[in-house]
Amino acid sequence: MNAIDAPEQRAAQVSSAELKASGSVPILLLFASAAVWLLPAWLLALVCSLKFHIPGLLAAEPMLSYGRLRAASDTALLYGFGVPAALATCLWLLCRQGRARLAAPAVAAVGAVFWNFAVAGGLWGILRGAGTGYEAFEIPRALAPILLLSYILIGLCGIITFHHRQAGPLYPAQWFVLGAIFWFAWIFSTAAMLLLWEPARGVLQASVNWWYENNLGTVFLGFAGLAPIFYFIPKLTGRPLHSRYLAAFAFWLLALFGSSGGMPDGAPLPSWMIGVSVAGTVLTLIPILAVGLNLYLTARDTPSTVDASPSLGFFWAGLIFWIIAGAQQVAGALPGVGSLTNFTWFGVAQRDLFRCGFFAMTMFGAAYYIVPRLADPRCNWPEGLWRAGLIKLHFWLTLAGTLIGYVSLLAAGVWQGVALDNAANPFGSVMRSTLMAIRMSTLAPLLLFIGAAVFLVNFALLLKSRGCGCRREKSSTCESPKEAA
Amino acid sequence: MSQNQPSHSASVEGPEPSAGSATVPIWLIMAMGALLFWGAVYLDDHAGSFDRQVFEPFTSHAEIESLQPYDPNRAFLAEGEDVFNKTCAACHQSSGLGKEGQFPPLAGSDWLLAPSATRIGRIVLRGLNGSLRVEANGKLVNLNAAMAPLGDSYDDEHLAAALTYVRQQWGNNAAKITPEEIKAIRAAVGSHPGPFTPDELLQIPLQPPK
C-alpha cells in the first residue's frame, strides 16, 4: 500500500468526522486529565527541588515532607499524565489506522473518570502517608484495583476497536499500540498481586518493584511513545517509513530485551538475576539503533517541514531524547560503569530525560495533532495557536526544562559516583559538592511547570476550536461543512 | 510543498503513512549477533550457574563452599566423604544402595545404623566374609559378603570419618563415630586372623562394654 488515493483520503476524513461523533469524548477526556495532572506533577517536583535549597522548607507539615511529595509528584506524572496520555494516543491511533469508530466510547469514558478518581484519591493518600513505598507504584493498596479496572475498561475498548478494524496489513504503529495496551495490564496486575495483595517475601518485593518500574518505563511508555513517532514522522514528512522489517526487528527486540532490566548491580539478588538484567539492557542497544536508523532514513532528504506541522518538532525531539536516554541506560548497565553510577543522580537524570524529553514531548506532539481534529474536524492544524507562538513557547519551555534538568543532574550523578567510589571522600562532602548542580536543576521543574500551564491553556483553546481559526475566519485551512460530510 | 506555508493543500489531510520493505541491514544483525555472544559469555562468567546462593562477586557454589570458615564437624565429614568416594563407592555405590546379590546397601542398613561401631568397626578394620543378611529400609537383602580389610590402609581418624559420613548420608541419621572408638576396636581385634564372618559379628554386643 504505497500510493494513497482519493478514496483513502476521504476515508481519513470520514474517520475524523465519525470519530468526533463517537469516540472523541473519552480521548479528549484522557488528554484533558493528562494536561491537568501535569501541573501538580511539576509543582510538587518543584517544591521537592526547592527543599535542596532550604531543607527546612515546609518541613513542619508531614503532608509536605520531601518523601511524600516526591512520591506524589512521580505518581501524578506517571498515572495522572503518563498513562492517560498514552491511552488517548493509543485509542486515537487504533481508530485512525483501523479506520474504525471507537468501540463502546461510553465505557472508555467511564473508565477515564474512575481512573481520575483513583489518581486523585491516590495522591491524597500518599500525602497522608498511605503510599506503598514502592517507587513508581505508590498508589495506595485500596485504590489499586480501581486503577486496574479503569485501565481494563479503557484498554478493552481499544482492543475491540482493533478487532473491528478494516482489513489490511498492520502498520508498525499498531503493533506498538497493542503492545503498550497489553503490557500495562500485565505488569500492573503482577505488581499489585506480588506487592500489595499477596506480598512476596523479602528481597523479591524489591525485584518485583524494579521489574515493574523498568517495564513501565522502557516498554509501556516506550511503546506508547514510539507508536505516534512511527505514525507521525512518516505522515508529516510525507515519506513512507523506510522499512517495516526494521520496525518489526526493533519492536520484538525491544519487547524481549527492554523487559529484562532494572536490577541494579550489587543489589542483594542472586548474581544470575543481575547478569540477565545487565545482558538484556545492553542488548536494547540494537533496537535503539534500529529505530533511529529507520526513522532517519525515512526523513532523510526531506525539506525542513517543521513549520508545516507544529507537532513534528515535538516528535523529533522525542525520538532524539529516546535514543539518548536509551543509550544512557545501556551505558549505565555496563558492568564497569554501573558500579560508579548506581544510586546516584545519573539514574534520575536518565529517568527524567525519558519521561519528559521523550514521553511528554511525544504526547504533546500527539495532542497538538489529535485534539484540534477531534474538537473540530474541519480543522487541519491549530493555525491560530501556531501564529500566536503559544505552541512554540510550550515547546521551548519543555525543551529548556528538560535539557537543564538533564545536564545538571547528569553532571551531579557522574561527579557523585566518581567521588563516592573513593572511600576516602566523606559522604557529606561529596553531597556538598553536588549541591550546586542539584540546585541548578530546580530550573527544570519550574520551566516544565510553566510549560505545562501553557499546554493547558493551549489545550483549552484547541477544545474551543479557537486555535484552529475555523470559526473566526474563513481560512484556507478549513473546509466548508458540506465538504466534510 | 513550500517550506514556510502549511503543507496541506485544499484542506485535505496528508496521506496515511505507509511502510517500505527495505531489508534489515546486515551489519545490524551482525551487531546483534556480537552482542548476543557477549551476553552469553557474560552470563557464563557472572550468572553463578543460576544458583540462588551465589551472589556477586562469587561465581560458583563450589567457590562459596571453599570459602566457608573451618568447622571441625564439616571438615570431619568432608574427610569421610573423601575416603568413601575413593574406596567404598566402587562397591557400595555413590547412592549407598549397593548391588543386588553382590554388595550390601548402606542406606537404611540395620548393621550400619547400630548404636555404636562395635560391629561395623570390626568390618572396616578386618574385612567381612560370609553369608550376610541385611535389612535396609524395610527390605531384606541376602548375599555373600566379601569385603577387603581397610585397617592397614587408613588410620583411625579416617575410618571414623568414613563411618560417620555413611551413617549421616542418604537419609541415615546415626551418631558420629569417634577416632577413639576405632582405636579401641583396633586394639581389641589386634590378634584376630583374617576377615570376620557375619555369624562372629552377631555375637559381638552392640554396645561396647562400659
Place this chain on the structure above:
Amino acid sequence: MNSGPMLFLGLFASMAVSWATFILAPQLQLGNLAPAKTVSVSSVPVDYPNNLPGMARLGAEVYRASGCAYCHTMQVRPATLGSDLARGWGIRRSVAQDYIFDQPVLLGTQRIGPDLANAGMRMDATAMLTRLWDPRILQDDSVMPSYRYLFDVRRIGRAPSSNALVTPRQFAAPEGWEIIPRTPALALAAWMSNSRQDKYLFEAPPPAPAAGTNAPGTNAAPAGAIHAPAK
C-alpha cells in the same frame, strides 16, 4: 506481521519470558526462604534473621510513610562493586536472606543520604532521634529535612522526663519545655537500631583468615588423605 492473534501471541511470549525470568524463577528460588544458620569462625551457629520486635515493625511502616527510601538505600554492595564496605557501611554485602522478615522491603535506589542497612551498627536510638529532630545537630550542612512533627514539645513537669531529647542549646526547646519523641519516632529509632546485617552466612562468608595463622582456612578434606595407620 499482519494478524492480530499472531501479534498477541508474540507479545504474550515476550511478556511470558520476562515474567518467567524475573517473577517466577526468583519466587521459586527465594520465595520460601526460612531462617538459616550463620557461619562463624568462633561462635555457635544461630538462626538468622530473627523476626523483628513489634516496635521495630511499626518503625518499618514509619520509614515507608515518610518516604525515606527516596533518599536512602538499604543495601550494601560487595567490595568489588563499590566503596560501601570500605566506608564502613557494613561488614559484608547484603544478601537475600537479610530481608526475609522485613515488610515492606524498601531497598531504595538513591543515595542522597548514606546507606542505612547497618545503621544499627553505627548509631544508637538516641543518635537516631537526635538526627530526626534536626540533622544539622550532627552534621551542620546536611540537606536532610527535620522531622520535628514526630516529636511533642511539652512543658516540663515537676522534673524533666527521662526520655526527653537532649540537644545543643540552639536546637533545644524553649526554656521550660522539653522534647518528647512520639511513638512513630521511637518506632523508627527501634527499627533503625535493628538494622544490622552483622552475621556471616553461607552465601556471605567471613573473609579468609590472614596468611600465617594457625587456623585452617577451609573445610575441604586435606590433600593426600591416605595416611599410614597409627599402630
